[in-house]
Amino acid sequence: MIATPDLVESLVANAAPVGRLRPPVARAVGWLLFAALMLALLAVSHEVRPDLALRLRQPEFVIGIAASLATGVLAAIASFLLSIPDRSRLWLFLPLPALFVWVATIGYGCLINWVSLQPGSLPFGDEAGCLALLVLTGVPLSLAMLIMLRHAALLAPTRVAISGGLAVAAVTATALSIFHNHDASAIILIWNLGTAALLVALGGAFGRRMFSWVAPH
Amino acid sequence: MSSGQSSRGPGLSLVKEGSAVRSAHELDWSIYMARAQDGDREAYRRLLEEITPYLRSLATRRVPNRRDVEDAVQDALVTIHAVRHTYDPARPFGPWLVAIANRRIVDGLRRRGRTGARETPLDAEHETFAAPDANYHEAASEARALREAVERLPPGQREAVRLLKLKEMSLKEAAAVSGMTVAALKVATHRALKRLRKMLGRQDRRA
Numbered sequence: 001m002i003a004t005p006d007l008v009e010s011l012v013a014n015a016a017p018v019g020r021l022r023p024p025v026a027r028a029v030g031w032l033l034f035a036a037l038m039l040a041l042l043a044v045s046h047e048v049r050p051d052l053a054l055r056l057r058q059p060e061f062v063i064g065i066a067a068s069l070a071t072g073v074l075a076a077i078a079s080f081l082l083s084i085p086d087r088s089r090l091w092l093f094l095p096l097p098a099l100f101v102w103v104a105t106i107g108y109g110c111l112i113n114w115v116s117l118q119p120g121s122l123p124f125g126d127e128a129g130c131l132a133l134l135v136l137t138g139v140p141l142s143l144a145m146l147i148m149l150r151h152a153a154l155l156a157p158t159r160v161a162i163s164g165g166l167a168v169a170a171v172t173a174t175a176l177s178i179f180h181n182h183d184a185s186a187i188i189l190i191w192n193l194g195t196a197a198l199l200v201a202l203g204g205a206f207g208r209r210m211f212s213w214v215a216p217h
Numbered sequence: 218m219s220s221g222q223s224s225r226g227p228g229l230s231l232v233k234e235g236s237a238v239r240s241a242h243e244l245d246w247s248i249y250m251a252r253a254q255d256g257d258r259e260a261y262r263r264l265l266e267e268i269t270p271y272l273r274s275l276a277t278r279r280v281p282n283r284r285d286v287e288d289a290v291q292d293a294l295v296t297i298h299a300v301r302h303t304y305d306p307a308r309p310f311g312p313w314l315v316a317i318a319n320r321r322i323v324d325g326l327r328r329r330g331r332t333g334a335r336e337t338p339l340d341a342e343h344e345t346f347a348a349p350d351a352n353y354h355e356a357a358s359e360a361r362a363l364r365e366a367v368e369r370l371p372p373g374q375r376e377a378v379r380l381l382k383l384k385e386m387s388l389k390e391a392a393a394v395s396g397m398t399v400a401a402l403k404v405a406t407h408r409a410l411k412r413l414r415k416m417l418g419r420q421d422r423r424a
Contacts, residue, residue, distance in 0.1 A: 002291075004269060004287060004290060004291055004294070005266075007291050007294060007295070008262065008265045008266060008269065008294065009262075011261075011265060011294060011295070011298045012258050012261050012262045012265065013258075014298070015253055015256065015258050015261045015298075016256060017254065017255050017256030018254050018301055018302040019302060020254055020302055020304070020305065020306075021302055021303050021305070023305070083303075084303050084305075085300065085303060085313050085316040085317045085320070086308060086309075086312040086313040086316045151299070151300045151302070151303055154296045154299055154300055154320075154321075155296075155300065155316075155317065155320055156320065
């Protein structure tokens with residue numbers, strides 16, 4: 001172990017000017033703009049689902065999509081706030097109300113679709129497209145967030161990763177509802193929630209390692 | 218770190234987690250950090266030197282082991298350096314500093330807790346081996362008693378013990394060095410050992 005005064009000297013010697021971070025909300029907006037760009041690109045290449053106009057007239061679909069979008073926005077803001085040392089850790093709960101509504105609409109969707117779900121009619125073929133869409137949106141968004149929040153590796157990696165995972169999952173789920181041209185069956189809804197749970201769990205379990213992977217050394 | 222600087226510590230402990238009692242220092246630190254972010258090394262040095270005793274007092278409260286306190290302080294300093302761009306000069310410096318320090322102190326405690334669960338530190342007061350002969354401490358104290366006993370021997374006997382037993386010379390070498398005859402050395406050694414045995418109060422094993 002080196003002596004503390006020596007450590008101070010070496011830190012001073014390495015004190016190059018640094019750019020201050022912009023306010024966390026502004027940075028969250030930056031990430032959300034990136035997410036919007038991704039969705040726009042997908043819309044150009046993928047085409048929205050044919051029955052979107054019809055579905056947009058159904059209140060439970062609109063509430064669901066609005067709730068997942070709100071969850072994504074709030075969770076993104078929470079992640080950027082949590083990554084700053086002196087902000088309260090209670091920001092972790094910011095997306096909870098929206099998340100609650102989102103889960104509730106999924107539950108409601110499951111309930112009313114349960115009867116129409118016949119054994120053997122599960123659309124397995126769709127799942128490949130579904131997965132591709134999830135990966136296509138989820139991976140760039142996760143990477144962008146990981147890089148933007150890399151300094152959080154030293155502070156609160158788990159908390160930030162959970163919140164960031166939720167943001168990515170919610171935005172991805174929104175994309176899925178807009179683009180995936182399958183009826184909003186229980187399967188699709190479970191896909192949404194399953195991915196969200198998976199991403200949040202991954203963030204919680206491996207957040208520290210993921211962040212130290214991109215952290216400045 | 219001079220003692221003059223560390224004596225500022227107690228006054229600064231007013232800066233509690235979350236609720237920042239603004240001290241004059243905190244404002245100074247905020248300004249120093251703002252300058253350091255722009256690359257002012259002198260301000261940065263003053264900041265780090267002033268917060269070090271404060272960090273130490275924070276760490277002392279939560280880290281039980283004296284040696285680990287300095288580790289925690291250095292860990293906090295390195296982290297502050299790595300994330301110094303996250304400080305917003307418009308906000309108070311105290312909570313930012315305390316949040317980072319506490320975070321790193323807790324991380325350190327966890328890390329040491331994990332290591333401690335697997336490893337047993339070998340401190341000076343621990344025996345290095347299970348065999349009693351290897352028990353260092355006892356041997357050391359016995360050695361001292363023996364040395365003192367040797368000092369109390371008459372000069373001739375002391376010389377014989379020193380050359381033959383402590384310096385491990387042969388009889389011939391010892392005779393050459395001391396000018397005593399081999400027979401005289403043998404007799405002196407025999408008497409010295411007998412006397413030492415009596416002085417150390419045992420009749421036994423160490424023949």
